[in-house]
Amino acid sequence: MWNEINNDEDLNHFMEMQYAFHDSCIKELKYISGAYVHENLSMHPINDQRVLKIIIQRQFKNPSAIELEFVGLKYLKMSPNDENYTCEIIDATMILKEDCIYWCDCGGLSEADMESYTGTTICASKFRWRAAEEYIGSKEVYVSI
Numbered sequence: 001m002w003n004e005i006n007n008d009e010d011l012n013h014f015m016e017m018q019y020a021f022h023d024s025c026i027k028e029l030k031y032i033s034g035a036y037v038h039e040n041l042s043m044h045p046i047n048d049q050r051v052l053k054i055i056i057q058r059q060f061k062n063p064s065a066i067e068l069e070f071v072g073l074k075y076l077k078m079s080p081n082d083e084n085y086t087c088e089i090i091d092a093t094m095i096l097k098e099d100c101i102y103w104c105d106c107g108g109l110s111e112a113d114m115e116s117y118t119g120t121t122i123c124a125s126k127f128r129w130r131a132a133e134e135y136i137g138s139k140e141v142y143v144s145i
Helices: 008-017
Strands: 026-033 051-058 064-076 094-096 099-105 121-131
Touching: 008 094, 026 064, 064 099
Parallel strands: none
Antiparallel strands: 026 051, 051 064, 064 121, 094 099, 099 121
């Protein structure tokens, strides 16, 4: 079941329930633009979906894995650490504005800080999430064919 975030109360409850993403990691993500090329090679060059799905795994139960869905993606800035560094999320920031929701893998940031932050940041029109316990572990969820 998907849970919508529509206001600050929803967002605060979600962040409390997720312990601000403490001891979490981004396991994988999938982006759907909406653009494609037809079989006859004509193109539908419009990014009319812009949906970003992310699987987060946590060192907490209930749930230990969640799926985030950002709809109407405005931007994704991703800066993954290399194999010489750990990538756990200690704290995250989420901010809800009139037409945007922001997510950042660092706690305590303001909307103004998001643009200069060098870690992972997301901005989208809408956000929803769901518990996804079946996604815990190393098995790939968004499988390539």
